Amino acid sequence: MDSFAMPDVIVPAAGVEHTYTTTGLPHRKIGIWAFIGSECMLFASLISTYLIYKGRSVVGPFPHEAWTDPSTGHHFRAILNIPVTSASTFVLLMSSLAMVLALAAVENRDKPKVTMGEKILGSSKLWLFMTALLGTTFLGFQAFEFTSFVHEGVSIRTNLFGSSFFTLTGFHGAHVTAGVLWLCTMLAVDFKRGLGPKDALNVDIMALYWHFVDVVWIAIFTLVYLIR
Amino acid sequence: MATLAAPAFAAPIERSDGGFLSWLGTTDHKRIGYLYLFTATGFLLWGGGEAMLMRWQLRAPNQHFLSAEQYNQLFTMHGTTMIFLVVMPLSAAFFNLLVPLQIGARDVAFPRLNAFSYWVYLLGGLFISVPIIFNAGPNGGWFGYAPLTTTTYSPGLNIDFWVAGLQILGISSLAAGFNFITTIINMRAPGMNLMRMPMFTWMAFVVQFLIVLAFPVITIALVFLLFDRFFGTNFYEIAAGADPLLWQHLFWIFGHPEVYILVLPAFGLVSEVLPTFSQKPLFGYPVMVYSGILIGFLGFGVWAHHMFAVGMGPIADTVFGVTTMLIAIPTGVKIFNWIFTMWGGSVRFTTASMFAIGLVAMFTIGGISGVMHSSPPADLQQTDTYFVVAHFHYVLFGGSLMGLFAGIYYYYPKLTGHLLDEGLGKWHFWLNLIGSNLAFFPMHFSGLLGMPRRIYTYDANQGWDTFNLLSSIGAFIVGFATLILVYNMLVNRKRGRLAGNNPWGAGTLEWSIPSPPPVYNFAEIPRVTSRYPVWDLTAPELTAAVPHTLRGDEMVTAQVGGVSAGQMSVPADRRPAAAAGAGLHAPPARVPSAEELGIPIPYTTTKPFFTALGIIVMFGGLLLTRMENKIPGWAVLALGAATLVGGLYWWLTSPLEPEHEHAGAHGAAPHHAHAH
Numbered sequence: 039m040d041s042f043a044m045p046d047v048i049v050p051a052a053g054v055e056h057t058y059t060t061t062g063l064p065h066r067k068i069g070i071w072a073f074i075g076s077e078c079m080l081f082a083s084l085i086s087t088y089l090i091y092k093g094r095s096v097v098g099p100f101p102h103e104a105w106t107d108p109s110t111g112h113h114f115r116a117i118l119n120i121p122v123t124s125a126s127t128f129v130l131l132m133s134s135l136a137m138v139l140a141l142a143a144v145e146n147r148d149k150p151k152v153t154m155g156e157k158i159l160g161s162s163k164l165w166l167f168m169t170a171l172l173g174t175t176f177l178g179f180q181a182f183e184f185t186s187f188v189h190e191g192v193s194i195r196t197n198l199f200g201s202s203f204f205t206l207t208g209f210h211g212a213h214v215t216a217g218v219l220w221l222c223t224m225l226a227v228d229f230k231r232g233l234g235p236k237d238a239l240n241v242d243i244m245a246l247y248w249h250f251v252d253v254v255w256i257a258i259f260t261l262v263y264l265i266r
Numbered sequence: 267m268a269t270l271a272a273p274a275f276a277a278p279i280e281r282s283d284g285g286f287l288s289w290l291g292t293t294d295h296k297r298i299g300y301l302y303l304f305t306a307t308g309f310l311l312w313g314g315g316e317a318m319l320m321r322w323q324l325r326a327p328n329q330h331f332l333s334a335e336q337y338n339q340l341f342t343m344h345g346t347t348m349i350f351l352v353v354m355p356l357s358a359a360f361f362n363l364l365v366p367l368q369i370g371a372r373d374v375a376f377p378r379l380n381a382f383s384y385w386v387y388l389l390g391g392l393f394i395s396v397p398i399i400f401n402a403g404p405n406g407g408w409f410g411y412a413p414l415t416t417t418t419y420s421p422g423l424n425i426d427f428w429v430a431g432l433q434i435l436g437i438s439s440l441a442a443g444f445n446f447i448t449t450i451i452n453m454r455a456p457g458m459n460l461m462r463m464p465m466f467t468w469m470a471f472v473v474q475f476l477i478v479l480a481f482p483v484i485t486i487a488l489v490f491l492l493f494d495r496f497f498g499t500n501f502y503e504i505a506a507g508a509d510p511l512l513w514q515h516l517f518w519i520f521g522h523p524e525v526y527i528l529v530l531p532a533f534g535l536v537s538e539v540l541p542t543f544s545q546k547p548l549f550g551y552p553v554m555v556y557s558g559i560l561i562g563f564l565g566f567g568v569w570a571h572h573m574f575a576v577g578m579g580p581i582a583d584t585v586f587g588v589t590t591m592l593i594a595i596p597t598g599v600k601i602f603n604w605i606f607t608m609w610g611g612s613v614r615f616t617t618a619s620m621f622a623i624g625l626v627a628m629f630t631i632g633g634i635s636g637v638m639h640s641s642p643p644a645d646l647q648q649t650d651t652y653f654v655v656a657h658f659h660y661v662l663f664g665g666s667l668m669g670l671f672a673g674i675y676y677y678y679p680k681l682t683g684h685l686l687d688e689g690l691g692k693w694h695f696w697l698n699l700i701g702s703n704l705a706f707f708p709m710h711f712s713g714l715l716g717m718p719r720r721i722y723t724y725d726a727n728q729g730w731d732t733f734n735l736l737s738s739i740g741a742f743i744v745g746f747a748t749l750i751l752v753y754n755m756l757v758n759r760k761r762g763r764l765a766g767n768n769p770w771g772a773g774t775l776e777w778s779i780p781s782p783p784p785v786y787n788f789a790e791i792p793r794v795t796s797r798y799p800v801w802d803l804t805a806p807e808l809t810a811a812v813p814h815t816l817r818g819d820e821m822v823t824a825q826v827g828g829v830s831a832g833q834m835s836v837p838a839d840r841r842p843a844a845a846a847g848a849g850l851h852a853p854p855a856r857v858p859s860a861e862e863l864g865i866p867i868p869y870t871t872t873k874p875f876f877t878a879l880g881i882i883v884m885f886g887g888l889l890l891t892r893m894e895n896k897i898p899g900w901a902v903l904a905l906g907a908a909t910l911v912g913g914l915y916w917w918l919t920s921p922l923e924p925e926h927e928h929a930g931a932h933g934a935a936p937h938h939a940h941a942h
Binding site for chain 1: 443444447448452453478480483486487490493498506509866
């Protein structure tokens with residue numbers, strides 16, 4: 039076959055623009071879902087390790103049972119503080135609600151708002167701020183939890199429970215921190231020039247990440263805290 | 267139908283224009299593929315050199331050319347280099363070069379993320395490779411079994427380089443994985459439906475899912491090891507109650523899918539090469555797709571066959587033995603489909619097709635010894651002997667690398683515009699085939715006679731002497747053959763025979779555009795109406811049995827007993843190409859520029875490079891904290907973090923490409939899709 043005798047055209051798809059996408063969805067929407075799929079395996083590995091090591095620590099303190107150190111006679115109560123963590127879980131769940139309202143506010147920015155309620159619900163600044171605030175509150179709870187655990191005698195070095203617990207929840211906390219920083223940059227843009235429907239994709243992607251981190255916490259709270 | 271889509275012939279665009287900074291800042295998937303190809307070839311020589319040193323030591327009994335410690339570093343880095351720095355990046359070179367061209371796209375979904383992946387790979391590769399020069403190379407095996415790699419047993423920096431280096435390389439692979447998943451899902455031209463994608467793109471698609479699902483697992487295993495080594499956690503401390511198999515399970519849950527990450531791209535390349543050189547469509551295309559997907563799924567369910575010797579018990583051994591035997595079925599289906607593709611075709615023996623046929627033969631040998639390992643009692647005899655070394659070299663050298671070599675000979679003209687020398691190529695092929703069989707086949711025997719893996723020297727008169735000498739001779743022949751390839755690539759990069767659009771008479775979309783392709787690839791996005799759009803125009807008789815549609819994106823189904831079944835073939839004279847009057851034309855004189863066509867091209871940017879650099883500096887700082895020296899590690903770590911955050915900030919706040927005139931016409935969202 040003569041390699042230079044070639045069709046000068048593969049039939050072009052008339053009217054298809056540079057911005058054409060196969061699914062009609064923007065690339066970043068698909069990219070974030072692929073990222074979330076990958077993150078599922080990350081947290082699955084962390085949670086599995088925690089569960090495999092559950093009950094295998096050779097020394098205390100333990101998450102759900104009291105323990106007396108045989109060498110010193112020192113008494114440790116069960117470490118996990120479920121009432122406090124229930125409160126922080128509630129805070130994180132509420133942050134997802136605020137995130138939903140923030141996205142709706144960004145999408146509906148150009149719609150007229152008359153009543154006080156419409157104005158409150160339609161303020162993306164308010165709801166982005168609330169999401170970040172609730173996320174920060176959750177992180178505050180976690181900081182309190184970590185410091186009080188260390189004071190009670192469990193650090194990341196103490197035993198298998200300490201290592202796997204602090205690594206798992208620490209990774210989650212790092213994800214929340216990244217989310218809060220992301221929210222803050224978005225909030226800064228909102229104050230600078232206002233977020234509108236053209237920014238909805240950016241907020242939507244951030245919201246997907248935020249909800250994912252929230253869902254992971256529900257799994258952690260159930261498997262680590264509630265199930266003994 | 268006057269259009270500039272695919273001028274048949276134009277002088278190659280010389281790649282040197284633009285200089286060093288244009289390479290540092292490139293976001294063009296073809297140039298990034300070029301960088302991947304040459305970097306991985308460099309690491310191929312590096313990792314091959316490590317193998318040569320080991321084979322020199324083992325050529326005869328009781329040699330002490332290398333110390334035990336040097337040998338440990340060499341086998342660790344030979345495996346790590348070949349897997350993470352050669353075979354995966356060579357595959358990535360082809361993902362970069364081919365995926366957008368095969369699906370009719372102008373670039374990948376996130377061009378800057380793509381550049382970032384490359385720079386992280388290059389810098390991470392140097393990070394993990396250079397320490398061996400200073401006798402501080404990783405020395406715990408490419409699998410890095412903990413607790414052997416914890417500070418108790420491996421106190422030096424060697425393992426720190428390995429842990430940090432693999433974390434860095436994982437970032438590169440994951441970023442590329444997200445990028446190519448998005449590209450393949452979302453950038454296919456109209457009519458390029460999933461069952462029309464070229465087989466290489468299909469295998470690339472499966473591999474990206476394996477990467478994004480398997481790499482997080484080793485990331486966590488490495489995080490545990492890093493924490494154990496740096497912060498005194500207990501994940502692998504047996505005295506603290508840790509499970510000695512935790513690392514092995516996490517590692518092989520990653521490690522076995524990794525085997526398919528290494529081999530499926532080569533399978534994809536062979537599935538492109540064989541139809542072209544048989545002048546026949548790929549035999550059993552749908553079954554090839556399904557078997558690739560099945561291999562991907564089953565690949566996550568066989569990991570513990572690497573661990574039969576640790577005593578998991580009869581139930582686990584049986585389950586993993588059976589799943590391992592099962593995975594041989596879709597793999598065997600592929601072998602038979604390649605044979606049936608050649609069957610009855612007019613087979614041409616070019617270097618590319620010879621390497622492809624070489625893969626079919628050599629991988630089959632490796633596959634058969636693999637099935638032997640799937641039986642736990644047999645595996646207990648073979649594990650940790652040279653028999654296993656023979657097996658995985660037939661799979662990874664005879665399989666992956668020969669397929670990738672086939673791809674290099676086949677696609678080098680598309681990448682550079684110049685053909686590789688076929689005469690040198692034949693020398694490369696035959697020396698490679700003879701050398702690799704001479705190197706690896708005797709290992710079956712030395713292994714069965716009891717020679718263990720990873721020993722740095724051995725006593726005479728155990729029945730291994732001759733086999734080892736043969737293996738060493740073979741290894742050096744392979745080394746020489748590889749030098750021929752590199753010489754061929756360097757010399758013919760700009761001086762080889764001009765390729766034209768389609769030097770091999772191939773049928774897929776990438777061969778419809780000039781070689782090398784213009785920066786925008788396709789002047790107009792093509793409409794695809796069958797699996798072999800180029801053959802539809804140049805050799806319609808070849809595609810008579812391949813399903814076609816009239817417009818590209820609609821389904822045309824045949825009625826079988828009142829039920830819609832599959833797609834039907836459209837006669838050649840009714841196909842859209844004929845209807846549109848497209849056909850063979852005199853070539854235009856020159857390829858128009860992107861500006862002339864009004865196609866926005868991403869800006870050149872060094873931000874991905876500096877972001878990648880920040881990551882490397884961070885890990886470097888982390889390692890410095892374990893050294894007694896005057897450079898404060900935490901300060902370096904902070905500097906790296908600042909570079910990372912700064913680079914990321916400038917990256918994310920700058921536009922990808924110039925606004926183009928149509929931007930306002932169809933809403934902002936699709937345009938913003940490019941702004942990552």
